[in-house]
Amino acid sequence: MKIELTTEQLEQQEVFRVFVDKEVVPCADQFDKEERLPSELIGKIAENGFLAATIPESNGGKGMDMVTHGLLCEEFGSGSASVLSLFTVHGMLAQAILQWGSPEQRSHLLPQLASGKKIGAFGLTEPDIGSDAKSVQTTAKLDGASYVLNGTKKWISCGQIADIFLIIAQCEGKPTAFLVEKDCPGLTIKPITGLLGFKAAMLAELSIEECSIPQENLVGRIGFGFSHVAGTALDYGRYCVAAGSVGLARACLEACLSYTSERQQFGSLLKGHQLIQQMLTNMIAGIQAARLLYFQAGYLKDTLDPESITASAIAKYFASTMAVKAASDAVQIHGANGCSDEYPVQRYYRDAKIMEIIEGSNQMQQIMISKYIGISARKKGRK
Ligand SMILES: Cc1cc2nc3c(=O)[nH]c(=O)nc-3n(C[C@H](O)[C@H](O)[C@H](O)COP(=O)(O)OP(=O)(O)OC[C@H]3O[C@@H](n4cnc5c(N)ncnc54)[C@H](O)[C@@H]3O)c2cc1C
Secondary structure (H helix, E strand, C coil), X not given: CCXXXXXXXXXXXXXXXXXXXXXXXXXXXXXXXXXXXXXHHHHHHHHCCHHHCCCCHHHCCCCCCHHXXXXXXXXXXXXXXXXXXHHHHHHHHHHHHHHHCCHHHHHHHHHHHHHCCCCEEEECCCCCCCCCHHHCCCEEEEEXXXXXXXXXXXXXXXXXXXXXXXXXXXXXCEEEEEEEECCCCCEEEEECCCCCCCCCCCCEEEEEEEEEEEHHHEECCCCCHHHHHHHHHHHHHHHHHHHHHHHHHHHHHHHHHHHHCCCEECCEEHHHCHHHHHHHHHHHHHHHHHHHHHHHHHHHHHCCCCCHHHHHHHHHHHHHHHHHHHXXXXXXXXXXXXXXXXXXXXXXXXHHHHHCCCCCCHHHHHHHHHHHHHHHHHHHHHC
């Protein structure tokens, strides 16, 4: 079986690459230092239609297939993991609305998300609840024609710049999804700084106190919040992280190819030493394998195959683990220079670690993958 991108996908990849090389790569270290994404960059991303990627054309989007979207995430992941996180969380909200939103939510919100008029974010994690996400403690109570929400959400990527949040709260004792606008009275947005990586992802903690939202802001049904709505969003998020991790590892490889072609030790270029070649080879093989995994997951998503969920989890698990190893080796290859902020590999190293934690930690992916493969093997055995 030959795996080959179409002419259109290759053209799109070039468009993403040119944009990232011009607008992201030269400033990524600065974003990291300043712990912010400039609004001008977000404006340019929106103008180019990148925020509209997977939103259908009928809703004002680009209707991109998932493999092309993976290429977009790979390119942005190679430039800046923090910028990638904007695509991830914005797209997670859009996908949740697309799949589970009411016709009014779809027709009203999707065009605004596609144009970048509104930036979306995803609010699941809380100070005391992370991996056990169905046990969130935020509550929502019906009061007349409104839901009243109370709780705290933590580590919300792009929380400082988002206009609208998808918030998972317990309603009638069941996890349920709601849309909360940033200017809802009772919502306080507190920036989180000083992170290890994803420093420019503009994370925030949301304090939600007696936030009253219209009844129509319920997404899906009561009790669907974790299993369906967040499930759709996280599946999409894992796919973005898988492709983004490939981009990050590629940036590590490119930095190392350039560095080892210039630096000499023991009278020869670093690239001439076999132990260095071994690290480069591992990066090359890991990148290619992880890319094939996300291509496969993207293809299964495009063909609406339910296996795509496990394929995305496998791709995210493998690609993020591979990216951590690639980034660690990239620092090693750069020696002391790799520990300096004059070289980007220290940023790659810090960002790669985060890839193993977000969208469900890699331990959660391992549990999910082994459960699914067990069920699938039992089913096949019965046939
Ligand atoms: C940069 C960044 C951006 C983020 N963005 C968002 C966002 O936009 N929206 C959002 O809702 N959240 C976000 N998060 C939160 C993220 O999703 C959580 O950190 C993640 O789900 C893990 O939860 P936790 O940190 O509470 O770890 P915990 O759940 O407390 O887990 C701690 C450790 O124990 C392991 N562990 C837990 N349970 C088990 C088990 N049963 N078996 C084996 N190991 C286990 C975990 O894998 C982890 O290694 C972000 C986090 C970071 C760092």
